Amino acid sequence: MELYNEKELDRLNPYQKEAVLDESPACIVNANVGSGKTTVLISKVQYLHHVKKVNYEEMTVLTFTNKAADEIKSRLLAAEPELPVEKLRGFGTFHSTALYYLREYLPVEKLGYTRDFLVIDPEEELELALDLIRQHKLKIKYKNRLKKRLESAMAVRGEEKKVSKYQDDIFDLVRLLREEKASQDKMTFFDLLENANLLLREEIGISLSPKWVIVDEVQDSDSQQLVFLDRLVSRGANLFAVGDPNQVIYSWRGSAFQIFYTLKHKYRAKELTLPINYRSSSSILEAARCFLQNGSPLTGVREPGNKIIVKRQYDAFQDACYLAGRIKKLHREGTPYGEMAVFYRLQSQSGMFEDVFSREGIPFEVSLKRTVGDVPVLRWCIRLLRFSLNKKDTPSGIYVLASREYGEGISEKKAKEIVCNSKPGASLLFDKMCGFSRICEELGNEEALFSYFELERYLNPVSASYMEDRDAVHRLFQIMFDYVKEQQENREAGMRAFINSSSLYGLDVLREEISEEKDSVKLMTLHASKGLEFSCVFITGVNYGLIPLKTRDMDGEEEERRLFFVGITRAKDRLELSYYTNPGERAMPGESRYIRMIPPRLLEGEEERGPAVSLQELKRQVQEQRTQVQERSLQEQKRSLQEQERSLQEQKRSLQEQKRSLREQEPAPTKRVRHPRYGTGVVVREDETMLEAEFEGYGTKEFIKAFSELEYI
DNA sequence: ACAAATAGCGTTTTT
DNA sequence: CGCTATTTGT
Numbered sequence: 001m002e003l004y005n006e007k008e009l010d011r012l013n014p015y016q017k018e019a020v021l022d023e024s025p026a027c028i029v030n031a032n033v034g035s036g037k038t039t040v041l042i043s044k045v046q047y048l049h050h051v052k053k054v055n056y057e058e059m060t061v062l063t064f065t066n067k068a069a070d071e072i073k074s075r076l077l078a079a080e081p082e083l084p085v086e087k088l089r090g091f092g093t094f095h096s097t098a099l100y101y102l103r104e105y106l107p108v109e110k111l112g113y114t115r116d117f118l119v120i121d122p123e124e125e126l127e128l129a130l131d132l133i134r135q136h137k138l139k140i141k142y143k144n145r146l147k148k149r150l151e152s153a154m155a156v157r158g159e160e161k162k163v164s165k166y167q168d169d170i171f172d173l174v175r176l177l178r179e180e181k182a183s184q185d186k187m188t189f190f191d192l193l194e195n196a197n198l199l200l201r202e203e204i205g206i207s208l209s210p211k212w213v214i215v216d217e218v219q220d221s222d223s224q225q226l227v228f229l230d231r232l233v234s235r236g237a238n239l240f241a242v243g244d245p246n247q248v249i250y251s252w253r254g255s256a257f258q259i260f261y262t263l264k265h266k267y268r269a270k271e272l273t274l275p276i277n278y279r280s281s282s283s284i285l286e287a288a289r290c291f292l293q294n295g296s297p298l299t300g301v302r303e304p305g306n307k308i309i310v311k312r313q314y315d316a317f318q319d320a321c322y323l324a325g326r327i328k329k330l331h332r333e334g335t336p337y338g339e340m341a342v343f344y345r346l347q348s349q350s351g352m353f354e355d356v357f358s359r360e361g362i363p364f365e366v367s368l369k370r371t372v373g374d375v376p377v378l379r380w381c382i383r384l385l386r387f388s389l390n391k392k393d394t395p396s397g398i399y400v401l402a403s404r405e406y407g408e409g410i411s412e413k414k415a416k417e418i419v420c421n422s423k424p425g426a427s428l429l430f431d432k433m434c435g436f437s438r439i440c441e442e443l444g445n446e447e448a449l450f451s452y453f454e455l456e457r458y459l460n461p462v463s464a465s466y467m468e469d470r471d472a473v474h475r476l477f478q479i480m481f482d483y484v485k486e487q488q489e490n491r492e493a494g495m496r497a498f499i500n501s502s503s504l505y506g507l508d509v510l511r512e513e514i515s516e517e518k519d520s521v522k523l524m525t526l527h528a529s530k531g532l533e534f535s536c537v538f539i540t541g542v543n544y545g546l547i548p549l550k551t552r553d554m555d556g557e558e559e560e561r562r563l564f565f566v567g568i569t570r571a572k573d574r575l576e577l578s579y580y581t582n583p584g585e586r587a588m589p590g591e592s593r594y595i596r597m598i599p600p601r602l603l604e605g606e607e608e609r610g611p612a613v614s615l616q617e618l619k620r621q622v623q624e625q626r627t628q629v630q631e632r633s634l635q636e637q638k639r640s641l642q643e644q645e646r647s648l649q650e651q652k653r654s655l656q657e658q659k660r661s662l663r664e665q666e667p668a669p670t671k672r673v674r675h676p677r678y679g680t681g682v683v684v685r686e687d688e689t690m691l692e693a694e695f696e697g698y699g700t701k702e703f704i705k706a707f708s709e710l711e712y713i
Numbered sequence: 714a715c716a717a718a719t720a721g722c723g724t725t726t727t728t
Numbered sequence: 729c730g731c732t733a734t735t736t737g738t
Contacts, residue, residue, distance in 0.1 A: 065727065095728045119728095142720080144733065166720095166735095189728045220727090253726065346724065504728065527725045549724055556724095563725080586724095 008043060016040045019242075019272045020047050026239040026267035028218070028260060032298045033288070033569040034279030034533070037242050038068075041216055042075050044240055048212060056087040058211040060232060062094050064220050066505050068531065069093055072216070090210060094225050095189055096504050098196035102187075105208040106199040112182030113195075116496055118390055119503040120186045121373055122147065125177070128184075128395060132176050138169040150174065154190065155223075184392045189504075193224045200231035209235045217531075218243035218263070222254035230266075239267055246292055249527060249563045251555070273297065277569075279533055281305025284568060284575050287598045291565040293558065307604040310542075310595055311578040316349065319540050319578050320356035326576070327362055327521060330536060337363055339535035341522040343567050345546050350523050353540075363520035367528045371506045377459065377469040378476055380406045382499065384453065388436035389496055394419050401427055406469075407458050429458060441491050446477035526567045537571035539564075542579045542595055545587035564594050 009017055016036055019029050020043045031037035045061065048054040063069040069092045076091075077083055089100055102108055103115060126147055133140055142149060153170045181187065187195065200206075213232045215221070218241040221229070233239050245260055256262065263269050275297040277285055285300040287308055292298060313319035327340055342353055350366050357364045372378040380403055387397040401408045401415035408415075408427050418426045425431070432453055443449050450456075450473070459469050483501070484494030522534070526547075541547060548560030568575055579591045672682055682694050 093728065122728095142734065145721080148721095192728085250726075252724085348724095506728095525725065552723080559725090 015274050020044050024270040026269035028263050028269045029242040029272045031242050031244050031274040034277040035274035041242055060090040060210040061214045063216045095192050098192040101196050117185040119500045125188050141166040141168045197227045210237045213237040213239050215241040219248050220255045247566055275299050283602050284571050287602050288569045290597045291561050306574050308602050309576040309604045313578050313580050315580045315582045316352045320353045324360040336519050337521045338519045341534040342538045343526050343529050344540050353523055365520045367524040381473050388433045446481045449477050526563050529570050530566050533570050535572045536574040538576045539567050540578050542577045542592045543583050543587040544592045547592050
């Protein structure tokens, strides 16, 4: 398709073009923030298909989030509407791709599974583990941290050394758990990748050998995902990976450090760079550059734009009030609400902004994920379906019968007896679940499914949430039937696929109410902001102790810096930072040193004042500032003392030179200020909070910077 | 049964 | 560092 060459490639800059056209069997692209990473990735896929004649089915495109996968797929489909979606089955998250391989290509029977296995969430695995501990009377220490202990124990790969450092039975538990999951035909997220890795290692004739593996955000890979990549590359796939080492903010959950270096050496990959940022104004970009670790060649193409605004606020409440006004003003001036976002460090900080914004009538959306598991009735329903589709899943059967809110409401002991001994006639609901396979294909619609299980009875009609629950279940069933209809498989297989995908992708059952107001200000943590962009970004609470968060070690500190970098580079046109003079216990009063790292010439002067405050408030703020100044000068004294010690020798050496240059030095430029009452004056003395100026006819006056009506001229 | 010793957080979150 | 939950020792 020659058309592709001319039209698409010419839209790319030379760096992007080089990446798309690169012929190396392994190529890793160091994509700077906002440099068109996804564009290159999509272009690469299209180039491989149209020019290199690689089928879409022969490509595996791996992302970390469903959102990223959806974006890539929808952009490909938008460019080529006649492209059948089935051809993009290998395009998805690592986990969904592993699931696809396990179901379609890999011999899961070797691990004791059937092809009909279902995906479970981590909580269910924990229940299973606790059950096994009880059953086998295992000795497990620190049971309150069982989840974490299991995670680390499962990550131990070596077959030999299986002695717990606490001398308990944790490794026996891991083994039993693995066997139990296989016999119940269940896999966790972890198992999906782990089992795929296990089965891909064997050289047996698997008709699975993608020609290309393309990875997005490769800097986020953990060791399991790297093994998955390695299996595919070992089977002869070419590798094209895109990522940014400056955006590593998830190393605490296991993303491998120095991944670029590792990949480059392991696969002798060619390294390319995308240096040009198209997103942010050059002022914002210049500030961002202060937070880059290595001298990455991050260049911009945009005009300087607005200066960065730094606001001092009394506390989070004051900031929320100020932001409400500021957001309204920007909205009046033409910025849509949807182009504005407020970022904070901790989830717990969102509440204040939610309260104030609702009161002020500003439409907003808090980014919080909800899954089916968070809604009790849906959790119950999914487990009802799971047992109906998989009789080996006895824990789900017991859960359904013994639930307090829904179902038969019988005791767990009784439920266990019924389910484990498969006693017919003891429970109507149990019999219904057992008989589900027989009638499954006959059910006409979701209504029929609802009445088959007699859910109007089992959903507890006397409960306060009955109406809500019933609607939620109806919606769940409807989404499921729509999903099954789209699949070409039979009803039962379709429902299995639905359960798995609802575990992997979550469900939109409850999304409707939230997304009603599309044009809304987004509130989120700095972490959640990754991958997004907004015209206007507010980062709140840029105090030391919060941004950066007080961390244990140096690595943590570096990650905090990258996190702030990610935050400020989300902004296209406006960046506004704020800090509190009276933060909670956690943070220190006063600006974070991250603010001081930004060159002052990029900042808008701080002459603007916050909203009017009462006299009492003012007094409190002044006092606050005094203590703040005291603390700061104390810190500064300490710091300068250390510096003095360090530079003592140097000072001695250059003393004479200093003296000479001192004589030559120009006197400090006279700063002039204007006051509404005293007129124009000359600044005599100035520090961070105070300013002393001499006015003709009035003499010397002292001001607190934040509250004086002074104007620099 | 009680006291002393010890381990492991703290925040961020996707699948 | 300082707190809590849990284990260990008496």
